[in-house]
Amino acid sequence: MLRDRELAAMPAQSGVRVAGASVLLPELGILGPMDLDSTGESVELDFKERLGRKGLRYNTTATILAMAAVTELLEDTAAGEGCGLVAASAYGNYSAVCAVAEQLTEGGVNRVSPMDLPNASSNILASQIAIRFGVKGVCLTLDDGLHSGRSVLRWASRLLASGRCERVIAVTAECPSEYEQLLRGGRPLITGAAALLLERSDDGDLLAAAEDPLPEWAADLELASLSGMLQAVRTSVAVPL
Amino acid sequence: MAEKVLSHRTDDVVNVSAGPRIVGQGAVTSVGDTLPECFENLLAGHSGLTPIADSAAQMFHARNFYEMPGGIESPEYGRAGALLCTAIAQAVSDAGLDGIPAGVPVLVGTGLGESRTAELAWINQEQVGAEYLTLTEAVRREFAVEDVTTISNACAASLYALAMAVDLIDAGEAEMVVVAGVDIISTSMFGLLDRVHPEPPEQLTPFDAGRKGVLMGEGAAAVIISREPGEGVVINSVAMGCDAFHVTAPDPVSMAACMRQAHGGAGVTPDDVDLIVAHGTGTILNDQAEGEALSTLWASGASAPSPAVAALKGATGHTSGGSGLFSLLVAAESLRRGIIPPILGLETPDDAVVGLDLVTAPRVLPAGRVAQVNAFGFGGLNAVAIISREPQC
Numbered sequence: 001m002l003r004d005r006e007l008a009a010m011p012a013q014s015g016v017r018v019a020g021a022s023v024l025l026p027e028l029g030i031l032g033p034m035d036l037d038s039t040g041e042s043v044e045l046d047f048k049e050r051l052g053r054k055g056l057r058y059n060t061t062a063t064i065l066a067m068a069a070v071t072e073l074l075e076d077t078a079a080g081e082g083c084g085l086v087a088a089s090a091y092g093n094y095s096a097v098c099a100v101a102e103q104l105t106e107g108g109v110n111r112v113s114p115m116d117l118p119n120a121s122s123n124i125l126a127s128q129i130a131i132r133f134g135v136k137g138v139c140l141t142l143d144d145g146l147h148s149g150r151s152v153l154r155w156a157s158r159l160l161a162s163g164r165c166e167r168v169i170a171v172t173a174e175c176p177s178e179y180e181q182l183l184r185g186g187r188p189l190i191t192g193a194a195a196l197l198l199e200r201s202d203d204g205d206l207l208a209a210a211e212d213p214l215p216e217w218a219a220d221l222e223l224a225s226l227s228g229m230l231q232a233v234r235t236s237v238a239v240p241l
Numbered sequence: 242m243a244e245k246v247l248s249h250r251t252d253d254v255v256n257v258s259a260g261p262r263i264v265g266q267g268a269v270t271s272v273g274d275t276l277p278e279c280f281e282n283l284l285a286g287h288s289g290l291t292p293i294a295d296s297a298a299q300m301f302h303a304r305n306f307y308e309m310p311g312g313i314e315s316p317e318y319g320r321a322g323a324l325l326c327t328a329i330a331q332a333v334s335d336a337g338l339d340g341i342p343a344g345v346p347v348l349v350g351t352g353l354g355e356s357r358t359a360e361l362a363w364i365n366q367e368q369v370g371a372e373y374l375t376l377t378e379a380v381r382r383e384f385a386v387e388d389v390t391t392i393s394n395a396c397a398a399s400l401y402a403l404a405m406a407v408d409l410i411d412a413g414e415a416e417m418v419v420v421a422g423v424d425i426i427s428t429s430m431f432g433l434l435d436r437v438h439p440e441p442p443e444q445l446t447p448f449d450a451g452r453k454g455v456l457m458g459e460g461a462a463a464v465i466i467s468r469e470p471g472e473g474v475v476i477n478s479v480a481m482g483c484d485a486f487h488v489t490a491p492d493p494v495s496m497a498a499c500m501r502q503a504h505g506g507a508g509v510t511p512d513d514v515d516l517i518v519a520h521g522t523g524t525i526l527n528d529q530a531e532g533e534a535l536s537t538l539w540a541s542g543a544s545a546p547s548p549a550v551a552a553l554k555g556a557t558g559h560t561s562g563g564s565g566l567f568s569l570l571v572a573a574e575s576l577r578r579g580i581i582p583p584i585l586g587l588e589t590p591d592d593a594v595v596g597l598d599l600v601t602a603p604r605v606l607p608a609g610r611v612a613q614v615n616a617f618g619f620g621g622l623n624a625v626a627i628i629s630r631e632p633q634c
Contacts, residue, residue, distance in 0.1 A: 085483075090371075090374075090375075094359050094374075096429070097356050097359055097360060097427065097429045098359055098360060098363035098429075100428075100429035100432060100433060101360035101363060101364060101427070101428050101429045101432075102363065102364065104300045104301075104428050104429070104432040105300065105364055105428075108299060108300045108301070109300060109301055109302055109432050109435050109436050110436075112432055112433060112436050113436075114433065114436050114437045116429075116433055117433040117434070117436070117437060117489070118488045118489065118619070120353075120356075120427070120429045120430045120433050121352065121353075121395050121430070121619045121620070122352070122353065122354060122356070122393045123352075123393055123394055123395050123618070123619065123620050123622070124488070124620070126620065127488050127619065127620025127621065127622075128488070130483050130485045130620065130621065131485050131486065131487070131488065131620075131621070133485075134485050135483055135485050136482065136483055136484070136485045136495070137482070137483065138481045138482070138483070139394075139481075139483035139620070139621075139622060140392060140394065140401065140405075141392070141393040141394055142390065142391065142392060142393065143351070143354050143375055143376070143377070143391045143392075143393040144375060144377045144389075144390060144391055145371050145372065145374060145375035145377060145378060146371055147377070151390055155390065155405065158405070158408060158409070158412070158414075159408075161412060162408040162411065162412060164408065164481070179359075179363055182362070182363065182366065182367075182368060183359055183362050183363065183368060183369055183374060184368070184369075184370060184371040184374065185368045185370065186371070
């Protein structure tokens with residue numbers, strides 16, 4: 001996680017200032033915004049320590065990764081008044097949707113667990129983050145498939161520009177599963193989450209930063225909703241921009 | 242037969258704020274294939290409730306839902322996207338356009354998106370490809386447009402999409418925006434809702450004391466809004482909020498705050514509102530919380546008498562992400578035509594709504610100017626829109 005002090009040298013972007021950034025790509029050994037240039041050994045994260053037992057119960061892995069990234073971003077403090085949330089996970093809840101559909105087909109309603117109900121709704125990730133961090137402003141979940149990361153940045157910028165929000169948490173997360181792999185095919189899906197704390201500013205271009213190149217390791221993976229987010233995080237921490 | 246004539250407001254002048262105008266609209270639900278057909282059938286008290294076909298019924302305790310023809314038995318991928326594009330095409334045609342003009346953004350609200358496609362593909366063990374798993378790509382393919390965003394905000398989604406569309410126009414980023422909402426029944430969501438019902442509802446009965454819960458419905462709604470001045474119904478404000486309280490238990494205080502925020506944005510007071518189209522899902526929790534929220538602004542003890550309160554889900558089922566925009570189109574039609582459709586399935590009002598003027602038979606609304614539309618969603622999402630006829634601009 002990087003906060004205002006470390007990011008002070010960076011120019012404002014597209015009416016938006018990056019006030020904080022966090023990245024967790026555990027399987028690539030990348031655990032912070034400064035680590036994005038190269039990969040390391042896979043790391044097993046202790047989510048119980050990061051989120052507490054209650055943070056893990058009945059949540060999907062994508063939701064847990066996103067909560068951990070936002071915890072790093074906010075240092076487990078509340079979001080506060082005027083804070084909005086824009087989130088996405090292209091494939092985060094397909095496991096729950098497909099597994100429940102299979103259980104119903106095989107054994108009917110008595111086979112399914114009511115605890116899966118929240119995970120069948122695709123805004124579960126944003127909902128859990130809003131509750132955990134007290135986001136009472138605008139709470140948007142976007143589903144633009146592989147373009148979701150750039151959509152998150154674009155609409156976060158607009159929420160700030162319109163005055164709907166004073167700050168916006170932008171967060172996306174993905175986790176591979178047998179379900180998404182069968183349904184979409186293609187390169188293996190990345191495991192991880194990225195989060196940015198965005199504030200209003202006068203000029204600059206956050207969306208251009210989302211188009212910056214990533215290191216070679218990214219070419220082997222489907223970044224899905226992390227595409228654009230990782231570039232924006234990496235550019236944000238480069239000094240000078 | 243029309244109920245009593247309602248005119249609770251004494252003055253005829255409401256200085257509502259300006260806003261974009263509705264220039265095209267479309268809808269398809271289990272009660273009609275077009276918006277005029279839906280409206281006529283709502284007025285006539287027709288219901289889209291259908292028995293669940295035998296092949297699917299064996300999975301569920303519930304015996305009925307509000308599906309479109311084909312519905313849950315359809316083997317087709319991309320059914321949600323197809324329904325969405327039907328409603329958008331109607332709105333495009335209604336606006337007198339040949340297609341969606343270049344550069345016009347499209348915002349889609351949905352709760353479940355193409356979840357049903359994912360379920361079918363998984364059961365069939367077939368690859369459908371990433372581009373068939375999001376509604377955004379369905380709209381891009383059908384209308385050859387680029388600027389499409391899908392907002393996946395549960396049952397508040399299409400009003401959230403409308404709010405973002407109004408912001409685009411206010412910011413001068415767009416002259417015109419297409420906003421749409423859609424949901425079809427997925428087996429996972431229907432089955433999980435069925436699992437948590439103590440007793441399966443035979444039908445959806447909004448605000449009824451004996452309500453047993455929600456039954457899903459299928460439908461899509463679309464609207465084209467434009468900043469160009471003219472006659473018609475205007476979107477004065479859309480407020481968005483989040484309870485940050487509980488994923489499935491709504492908070493009446495946050496709901497009421499969202500209503501006040503919408504009134505503030507539109508420059509109206511509770512006394513100016515002639516019609517409310519409530520969310521009214523027939524669940525114990527929503528209808529109690531929404532009833533309490535409405536009662537803090539309008540029922541006994543509040544400063545303003547209750548306007549007419551309608552709710553549509555007794556006829557259409559809960560059309561999830563599309564329901565907010567469908568409610569808004571029906572509210573707009575009620576303002577234009579001066580008549581409000583009844584709440585189907587409501588026999589004994591719940592204690593939480595006793596002070597509210599619920600519409601239980603078609604109601605004439607001779608001088609209706611301002612309507613409020615509610616949509617609340619899973620995860621504590623609240624959205625409230627204020628619309629009006631004859632803008633003061």
